Amino acid sequence: NSAQAPTHRTTVLAVANQKGGVAKTTSVASIGAALAELGQSVLLVDLDPQACLTFSLGIDPEDLELSVHHVLTKGVAVGEVIIATEDGVDLLPATIELARAEADLLTRTGREHVLRGVLDDLADAGTHYDWVLLDCPPSLGVLTVAALTAATGVLVPLQCETLSHRGVGQLLDTVHDVRRFTNRDLEVWGVLPTLYDGRTNHARAVLDTISQTYDLEVVEPPIPKTIKFAEAPAAGRSILATSRSSKGAQAYREVATGLIDRAGR
Numbered sequence: 001n002s003a004q005a006p007t008h009r010t011t012v013l014a015v016a017n018q019k020g021g022v023a024k025t026t027s028v029a030s031i032g033a034a035l036a037e038l039g040q041s042v043l044l045v046d047l048d049p050q051a052c053l054t055f056s057l058g059i060d061p062e063d064l065e066l067s068v069h070h071v072l073t074k075g076v077a078v079g080e081v082i083i084a085t086e087d088g089v090d091l092l093p094a095t096i097e098l099a100r101a102e103a104d105l106l107t108r109t110g111r112e113h114v115l116r117g118v119l120d121d122l123a124d125a126g127t128h129y130d131w132v133l134l135d136c137p138p139s140l141g142v143l144t145v146a147a148l149t150a151a152t153g154v155l156v157p158l159q160c161e162t163l164s165h166r167g168v169g170q171l172l173d174t175v176h177d178v179r180r181f182t183n184r185d186l187e188v189w190g191v192l193p194t195l196y197d198g199r200t201n202h203a204r205a206v207l208d209t210i211s212q213t214y215d216l217e218v219v220e221p222p223i224p225k226t227i228k229f230a231e232a233p234a235a236g237r238s239i240l241a242t243s244r245s246s247k248g249a250q251a252y253r254e255v256a257t258g259l260i261d262r263a264g265r
Ligand code: ADP
Pocket: 019, 020, 021, 022, 023, 024, 025, 026, 027, 052, 138, 194, 195, 196, 223, 224, 225, 226, 227, 228, 229, 230, 231, 248
């Protein structure tokens, strides 16, 4: 039927690592802001009951009447919950109630597909984003599996200072299961080195070891460790706004440009 509207292709990127403190949330906020600067339309989804992404974008979860858990488990329309932020991205916010949603989902049929369904609903309602970035919680539980099931690709932020990377193997096992059972097309887009201290050879060596051991692509450039990141969340804006020309902001812009290339946008 030639009258059909052209289908809009959204790239859904899950930012996942079950380890906390590796800059998942910082990366989602910063890459999101960088993509928006480059003219892309972006939705960020906070899937962590700690709601750090929501907070870091200047929204106090306590002020919210509706949040992602209403969409995932209460049948509230996603369009009613999305809010625009000062960073030029839209946000599907979280509150601590998401912890209960995670428990509720455990007994639900089709729980792995719940987020994919929500994103399909959004498209059916005529809202099309170029990018949806999913900020995963620090676990491999039902919310992370739902994110991987909804995703085009997964990006794994990794702090290159520590030597304990057994977690990467576990995450890749989960990706493997998701590919087998719920999302055949899921791609691993690679590891993003974060909190990177380029002054030491150690960081580079750790990174090389990981990428070889697990046969993972390394997304460049590494994100330098800088105090600027500590200041951004309190300001309610990403580092791209609070520290426009810092090395960290610049690194995230380069990463975003690479992602656009990779997505073919
Ligand atoms: P996660 O979501 O993986 O738990 P966060 O994004 O919340 O990690 O980051 C953990 C902490 O590290 C936060 O306090 C954040 O401000 C800080 N941080 C993130 N990236 C950097 C960086 N490049 N340099 C310095 N501090 C950073």
